[in-house]
Amino acid sequence: MNFPDNLKYTKDHEWVRVEGNIATIGITEFAQGELGDIVYVDIGTVGESLDKEAVFGTVEAVKTVSDLFMPLGGKVLETNPKIDSNPESINKDPYGDGWMIKVEMSNAGEASSLLSAADYKALVGH
Amino acid sequence: METLTTLKNTALTNKHISLGAKMVPFAGYNMPVSYTGLNEEHLTVRNGVGVFDVSHMGEFRLRGPKALDLIQRVTSNDASKLGDGKVQYSCLPNEKGGIIDDLLVYRYNEGEYYLVVNASNIEKDWNWIEKHNTEGVDMKNVSEVMSLLAVQGPQAMATLQKLTEVDLSKMEYYTFTVDTMAGVEHVIISNTGYTGAGGFEIYVNNDKAEHMWDAIFEAGKEFGIKPIGLGARDTLRLEMGFCLYGNDIDDTTSPLEAGLGWITKFTKVFTNSKSLMEQKEKGVAKKLVGFEMIERGIPRHDYEIADASGNVIGKVTSGTQSPSLQKGIGMGYVKTEFSKADTEIFVKIRDKALKAKVVKVPFLKK
Structure with a gap:
């Protein structure tokens, strides 16, 4: 399983790419595998400022539904416009086309508390 | 001290693991929930042929x-x-x-x-x-010594016909025969299933299960045969509106409420038949219905069903995104006055009440 070294991770199976004060967020390859075929992502929090670990949306797979949690606090700037019509991109390319939201971080320092690829790999046992 | 629950294996558990199945505990058994992905497995059964290990039955x-x-x-x-x-x-x-x-x-x-x-x-x-x-x-x-393979889909007959002298095309739906298949004697060949895709269920002793599995996969190779997990079994049965025990029917639901009047025959006396007959005469207060989402959303077990004013009128018992129809479908009990086809109902999905309508099952029309 692929967990790119240049990303940060959470125990809730999200990944974070930090560029300046903007964080791009999605779910990991492990998470998409556990969920199975993803049908759509319901994110109604664009424009809202949310705390770390707040629910920013939900992901619906055929068999199950799961909440999505903020890996760090900040304002939700936008969602990936392509996943609405193409939710399977989250299964196929979770770190690329399957990204979910961009967040303006309220405290860039929070990113250092996230898991490294090695830590996350150890967590999921792959 | 920690209590360890030991899951039972079927005769084919190692086969599933070697095929890369995702295994889950189900009814005390270690069972394959999917192999390559639920949608793909689902469509394999609808369009070709797939095999389920349902030896836990x-x-x-x-x-x-x-x-x-x-x-x-x-x-x-x-x-x-x-x-x-x-x-x-x-x-x-x-x-x-x-x-x-x-x-x-x-x-x-x-x-x-x-x-x-x-x-x-x-x-x-x-x-x-x-x-x-x-x-x-x-x-x-004989549950522990018998394996059960459900071979389902439009190519199931052509697959199995290679393995037996029995003329499968002459077998009617809901009939069975005991005969030789893949060289194994006394196999129960049953024209039944839980998918609505056609096919057979094959009962064989545990010691011949792996041989039978391999023979069926060899025979079905030309049709693209695949192993199918319990995940697709659930979406396949739900598209047909078949009840799942524990979801749609249970110790508290009456067969008449569940739409199972057609298997509740008052030509004889059976457990509770007197009060069920009274229920039939008086009519039931709630009914199990099928519904399709009009607004986008996926109904799930235990979500509330409401009327247009927001009053709760029932509960979802099964729901999924239908892989064949590409929309949310579900079943649930509603007050009888809301049970007619085309009645508008609302499913409470998280903080929203999303529009749906009652439809006749099966969801998937032939």
């Missing part, structure tokens, strides 16, 4: 001159209508108006029947039937 053999009498007393359907080699869908009502289990009744001959029950209910069913066995029927629980 329970099988009871009932023998003796009073076998039919016992079956008639504990089940709701009229098993006296069965001829040799015929199968019947039925249920075991309890004394409080609910359902102990749903099951298939197989008639070998007038003195020998098989009952096929849900894995999660094997013990409960066995104890119940045994309690009612007052006339010395020879009962045997």
Whole structure:
């Protein structure tokens, strides 16, 4: 399983790419595998400022539904416009086309508390 | 101290693991929930052929001159209508108006029947039937020694026909025969299934299960045969509006509320038949209906169903995104006045009430 070294991770199976004060967020390859075929992502929090670990949306797979949690606090700037019509991109390319939201971080320092690829790999046992 | 629950394996568990299946605990068994992905497996069964290991299901053999009498007393359907080699869908009502289990009744001959029950209910069913066995029927629980492979899909017949001399095209729906398949004698070949895709269910002793699995996959190679997990089994049955015990029917739901009036026959006396008959005459207060989402959303077990003013009128019992129809479908109990086809209802999904409409099942029309 692929967990790119240049990303940060959470125990809730999200990944974070930090560029300046903007964080791009999605779910990991492990998470998409556990969920199975993803049908759509319901994110109604664009424009809202949310705390770390707040629910920013939900992901619906055929068999199950799961909440999505903020890996760090900040304002939700936008969602990936392509996943609405193409939710399977989250299964196929979770770190690329399957990204979910961009967040303006309220405290860039929070990113250092996230898991490294090695830590996350150890967590999921792959 | 930590309590460890040991999951049971089927005769094919190692096969599933070697095929890369995602395994989950189900009814005390370690079972494959998917192999390559639910949608792909689902569509394989709808369009080609797939094989499910459903060896966790329970099988009871009932023998003796009073076998039919016992079956008639504990089940709701009229098993006296069965001829040799015929199968019947039925249920075991309890004394409080609910359902102990749903099951298939197989008639070998007038003195020998098989009952096929849900894995999660094997013990409960066995104890119940045994309690009612007052006339010395020879009962045997063969669940642990029997494997069950469901070979389903439009290419199932062509696949299995290569392995047997039995003319499968002559077998009617809900009939079975005992014959040789893939060189194995005394295999039960049953024209039944839980998918609506056509096909057969093959009962074989555990020691021949792996041989049978391999033979079926070899025969089905040209049709792109694939192993199918319990995930797709659930979406396939739901597209047909088939009830799943524990979701749509349980110890508290009446067969009449569940739309199982067609297997509740008052031509005989059975457990709770008197009060079920009264219920039939008076009419039921709630009914199990199928519904399709109009607004985008996926209904799930236990979500509330409301009317247009937001009053709760029922609850979802099963729901999914239909892989064939590409929309949210579900079943649930609603107050009877909301049970007519095309009635607008609302499913509460998280903080929203999303529009849906009652539809006749099956969702997937032939």
